[in-house]
Amino acid sequence: MASPDSWMREFNDASKxxxxxxxxxxxxxxxxxxxPETQRHMSATRRKVTIxxxxxxxxxxLLSKLPNKQSITGKEINRRKDMLTNLSSKADQMAIALNMSSLANRQNLLGPDKKMDDIMSRTADLDNHGLVSFQRQIMKEQDEGLEKLEETVISTKHIALAVxxxxxxxxxxxDNLDQHVDSTNSNLQRVQKKLAVLNKRTKGGCSSLILLVIAVVILIIVTWALIKYL
Incomplete structure (x- = not known):
């Protein structure tokens, strides 16, 4: 059977x-x-939130059953209801902050990461309905950011395909230039071989021509001498 003191002990444990x-x-x-360290930290935090x-x-x-089992005033019941409501609101705020932290990687892609202290301060004066609305607003902003990120990724993909x-x-x-270079190199080698052969032939022809010229000169000299002395 729960007593008022036991309820307060449970509440103090929950508050801690x-x-x-x-x-x-x-x-x-x-x-x-x-x-890994971040994942372990987040997992431990989630477990504590569940607890x-x-x-x-x-x-x-227990609070709903206390009036039937213990002698407790209505004023005290209302006070404890307020305490429990405030702690529940704080738990909701921390759950939202934890969700924001779980989406840290996605937030980093979309823009500057939101600090948990800032989120806690923004949700401090909100009731449960306001907390739900705030969470939906954050999720909507993230979805819009993801749509923009998707557009950027698609654009980048098209650029990558074009590149x-x-x-x-x-x-x-x-590849074509390499083939043309190989073909030109082969043609050049053939031309060089032909020039070498022509050069050899030209050298041999020059020698014969010189001998012929010398013979003609000698013949002219001999003919001139014969005509002069005969």
Whole structure:
């Protein structure tokens, strides 16, 4: 059978757990955006949030039964209801902050990461309805950011495809140029061989021509001498 004191002890434990979760969420900003350490930290925080919600449900159930089982005034019941409502609101705020932190990688892609302290301050004065609306607004902004990111990715993909086609074209042109260079080199080698053969023939022809010229000169001299002395 639960007593008022036992209910307060349970509430104090839940309050301490909420403070611990708040510190863990605030400490998330000092961790890397991703990695095993960050994942372990987030998993531990989620488990504690689940435990806190279970404690709050238990406290709510016990509080509704206290008037029938214990001597407690209506004013005290209302005071404890207010305490439980405030702690539940704090738990909702931390749940939203945890969701924002879980989406840290996506937020980093979309823009500057939102600090948990800023989120907590923005949700401090909101009731449950306001918290739900705030969370929907954040999710809508993230969805819009994802749409813009998708457009950027598609545009980048098209640019990459165009660059790839351009590279393929340049590769084909280089292959053709290489073939033309090989063909030109082969033609040049054939021409060089022909020039070498022609050079040899030309040298031999020059020698014969010189001998012929010398013979003609000698013949002219002999003929001139014969005519002169005969």
């Amino acid at each position: 757990l909420a403070d611990e979760i708040s510190g863990m969420i605030s400490g998330r900003s000092s961790l890397p955006p991703s990695g 806190l919600r279970t404690k709050l449900e238990t406290l709510q159930s 790839n086609e351009e590279l393929d074209l340049h590769a084909m042109l280089l």
